[in-house]
Amino acid sequence: MPVRVHAAPCLCDFRNASKDDLVLQLELLNRARQSPAIYAAWVRLRDVRSYYIGLRKKSFSQHGEDQFVAKYFAGRPPGFYLDIGASHPFRISNTYLLYRTGWRGVTVEPIPFLGALHRKWRPRDRLLPVAVGREPGRLPFFEMTPSVLSTLDRKTYEEYVREGRAVLSKTYDIQVVPLDEVIREATRENSVDFLSIDIEGLDAEVLESIDLKSFRPELVCVECNDSEVKARIEKMFSSCSYEILTELGCNVIARAR
Numbered sequence: 001m002p003v004r005v006h007a008a009p010c011l012c013d014f015r016n017a018s019k020d021d022l023v024l025q026l027e028l029l030n031r032a033r034q035s036p037a038i039y040a041a042w043v044r045l046r047d048v049r050s051y052y053i054g055l056r057k058k059s060f061s062q063h064g065e066d067q068f069v070a071k072y073f074a075g076r077p078p079g080f081y082l083d084i085g086a087s088h089p090f091r092i093s094n095t096y097l098l099y100r101t102g103w104r105g106v107t108v109e110p111i112p113f114l115g116a117l118h119r120k121w122r123p124r125d126r127l128l129p130v131a132v133g134r135e136p137g138r139l140p141f142f143e144m145t146p147s148v149l150s151t152l153d154r155k156t157y158e159e160y161v162r163e164g165r166a167v168l169s170k171t172y173d174i175q176v177v178p179l180d181e182v183i184r185e186a187t188r189e190n191s192v193d194f195l196s197i198d199i200e201g202l203d204a205e206v207l208e209s210i211d212l213k214s215f216r217p218e219l220v221c222v223e224c225n226d227s228e229v230k231a232r233i234e235k236m237f238s239s240c241s242y243e244i245l246t247e248l249g250c251n252v253i254a255r256a257r
Contacts, residue, residue, distance in 0.1 A: 027167055047117075050091045059097060060090045063249030065221055066097035069194055072219060072245075072255075078102030079193035082186045082217070084132055084179075084206070087148045087198070088114055089121040094196040094221055094251075099125065105194075106186040108132060110174050111147055128185065132199060133176040134209050141174040151199075152176070156225075179209050192217040198251075199223075207233060212240035212256075221253045 054060040059067050073079055083095045086107035090096040095105065104124040109115055110131045118127045131141060131152055142157040144150045144166040151157050152174075160166040186192060195217040199206055207222055220242065224230035233252060237244060242254040 047088075047091065054090060054096075060092070061094045061097070062092045063251065065094045065196075065248050065251050065253065068246060068248060068253060069094065069219060069221070070097055070101065073098075073193065078104070080190040081105035081194040081196065082108075082183070082192045083196045084108045084182065085198040086114075086118065086196075087111075089118045092148055094198070095194070096122070098194070105190075105192070106182075108182060110141065111143060111150060114147060126186075128177075128182060130175045130177045130182075132179050132182055132206055134178065134205065135176070136178055136181070137176050138173045139176050140171055142171055143169045145169045179206055180211070183210070183215055187215070193219065195220045197222045208236055212236070212242065216256045219253065219255050221251050223250055224252055225250065 061067075078101060079098070081095050081098060081103060082105055083093075086093065086095070086109040089107075095103070095107070099105075099122055106126045106128060107118055107122065108128045108130065109118060110129055112129070115127055115129045118125065131139070133139065133152060139152055140154070142151050142154070144157065144160060145168075146166060147169075149160050149166040151160075157168065161168060183192075192215070197207060197220070207220075212220075220237075222233055224233055224247075230252065234244065236242075237252075237254045241257045243257050244252055244254045246253050
């Protein structure tokens with residue numbers, strides 16, 4: 001989905017704004033979300049701009065993660081990905097560039113309007129409209145403006161609001177599915193070549209719930225939103241015989257040895 005280890009801020013559209021200006025812009029945008037017609041028009045304009053910027057850059061991810069992954073798998077047949085916390089189908093996406101080159105996979109995204117965009121822009125993919133956690137059930141979900149920072153984690157939501165990175169749009173309960181269930185669903189017909197995890201505030205917790213000794217995607221990209229999370233993720237990779245290849249902005253990319 002849900003600013004991370006901040007080599008560059010995640011609010012790309014607002015990164016030159018002061019904190020006060022950013023909060024004001026986010027509040028105005030949040031108000032616009034309450035008017036479906038106005039917000040839909042704004043989203044269309046934003047998405048068209050973002051799409052053509054991505055085409056020009058040949059990259060749709062935040063820090064070039066997609067280019068790194070595409071280069072790593074270059075020369076092979078199109079593969080299969082599992083994108084957990086996929087957010088928008090192409091804005092700040094680690095998998096859309098792969099999709100454009102023939103890959104397909106499973107995207108996991110609980111926010112309804114983002115799910116609708118996935119179905120429109122990525123019809124070869126299979127969308128799972130759920131959140132991922134350690135235990136099954138229903139939990140409060142904090143949908144933020146910008147939506148990419150939405151989270152299940154109250155501490156993370158409060159931090160974003162306090163620091164002026166986001167404002168709360170709405171809160172509602174959503175279905176939470178254990179990661180092993182998502183993996184079983186994703187691998188029914190295909191093995192996973194590339195795993196991308198971006199779950200605001202819960203990335204290390206979710207990664208630690210994976211048995212990477214039996215489920216072994218060749219390449220894994222996971223968000224590290226602070227030094228403690230990064231240390232946990234590095235320890236997890238080491239214990240499961242994964243080698244860290246690079247750090248790009250807020251993400252660590254590792255491969256199976």
